[in-house]
Amino acid sequence: MKIKSILHLDLDAFFVSVERKQNSELKGRPLIVGGMGDRGVVAAASYETRKFGVHSGMAMKVARQLCPEATVIKGNAGTYTKESHTVTEIIRSRVPGFEKASVDEFYADLTGMDRFFGIEQFASGLRETIIKESGLPISFGLSQNKVVSKIATSVAKPNARNIIPVGNEKNFLAPLEVNRIPMIGNKTFQTLLNLGIREIRTIQEMPVEMLESVLGKNGRTIWKRAHGIDEVPIIPFHERKSISTERTFGRDTIDVVRLHATLVAMAESLAYQLRKGNKLTSNVSVKIRYSDFQTYTKQAKIPYTSADHILIPKVEELFKQLYNRRLLIRLIGVKFTGLVGGNYQINLFDDSEEMLSLYNSLDHIRNKYGEHSVRRAVTMDTRTIGRMGNPFNGEPPVVLAHRKQ
Missing domain, CATH: 3.30.1490.100 (DNA polymerase, Y-family, little finger domain)
Known part of the structure; x- marks a missing residue:
């Protein structure tokens, strides 16, 4: 079976990056995008604010208390949608088929492209083109499946790349915290912590049946992802899907x-x-x-x-x-x-x-x-x-x- 090459691209702190693109004075400063009132919600937080515990979905009142020196901007959904379309068109013009997983996240199947030019070189060139033409920072992960590539991107951020060689998936994942695995939310993470499971290597050492007994049918999926196994295909993006x-x-x-x-x-x-x-x-x-x-x-x-x-x-x-x-x-x-x-x-x-x-x-x-x-x-x-x-x-x-x- 042919080994796949799956690229995951993720725009860094997308809303924050767009605001900084429009106003260069915001670069390097702690920035929060979201509802302006105390009852509002954080939509995005710059990396400067995250070290204080600020994150998306948090109450704005709490975020202001955690990082009082942060600049708060309401944001504009129309502007973010426009910037997302710009990046989408750049990717569309250079990749035969891709999946738009969200407004700021993409997957592309580069399998077989090494016959014409190196896949790593192509992925790096695509990232550089996006940065140059959109003015937005973007990171990527490259591996043989979507899950490992997505995790690789999260480790690479901000504004960097991470390439996982075939056969090195388990070693790459082992030292990471289990909440790096997609589908492990706060509740599941806390359940695993209560069992003494913090690193992915612990799941790798467990029988799959044990994880299933704790997490039900999702336990098997999480176990497979911890081993770097994922068969989910790229879902081609079609603008007309309705x-x-x-x-x-x-x-x-x-x-x-x-x-x-x-x-x-x-x-x-x-x-x-x-x-x-x-x-x-x-x-x-x-x-x-x-x-x-x-x-x-x-x-x-x-x-x-x-x-x-x-x-x-x-x-x-x-x-x-x-x-x-x-x-x-x-x-x-x-x-x-x-x-x-x-x-x-x-x-x-x-x-x-x-x-x-x-x-x-x-x-x-x-x-x-x-x-x-x-x-x-x-x-x-x-x-x-x-x-x-x-x-x-x-x-x-x-x-x-x-x-x-």
Whole structure:
């Protein structure tokens, strides 16, 4: 079997780096990007602040107490989205196929490229090109699989590279703390610490059955990753990947209240599916089909997000701009495109701890009792929109619903 060469690229302290690119006076100074009020949340922290214990997701009030000399900036999601697109296009122009794992993180399969030029030389050249053309620092890890490459990048940071030779994966991983392994969060890390497991070498010395008895089915995955084993493939990035839903009415309508409720229900359902699939969207579109079968769509670029309170107003705004014929409507639809992997971090500078807790709580209830166990009051009279399950298992565009009512 051919040994793979998987490259992992990660923009260093992305939001912070963008702010410093725009204002050189911020370089070298402790910097926090996030919500400005005490109830806000840290979206990103410079390396200068991290030695004081500041990290993303932390309450801004706590971060200010830990590092009172830090400069705090609210940040601009639109600017970060634009910079992310710039780096994406640089990578797209030089790599045959790549995965955009989040707004600031990429994977590329360089297997076989050594027939034309050295893989290490190519990876280093790509990194230098990104730094030169984007003005942003970026680190990379190179190994035979995604997990080891990602860990290698985290060890290399900031603004450096780390190449793990084939066969040296276990030795590289052994002295690292177990929370370097992707999928080990704070809770699992604490569980392992309570068992006296701090370094990855300890997991390497354990029978897989022992780890399974403690962590369940995730124990085997963690055990394999600790040994440098990972078979997860590169998922090619396609800008057009989308998620959508439509509603065809049994009887054409001009009931604006009903139309509004249906649109809100659609946007709410799609936003939940994004968060469930750990995705963010950068483009929203609304479709209207009138009783004479004339169909119109309107779309808008937005900063990456998966938040209801950002997506629903944009859907409402597009509908108001689009609905100008005052004819009976046969069908309406909502689509989110330009999807990338990523969590809610891109919105942290807009939100408070309470907002993040609300989303986490609502999604927890939906995951446990079903998507429609919690709904906005305005949508209560609409019929079920959406579907159970994960719409992101396959690459083609996903239509969540197309039902008559």
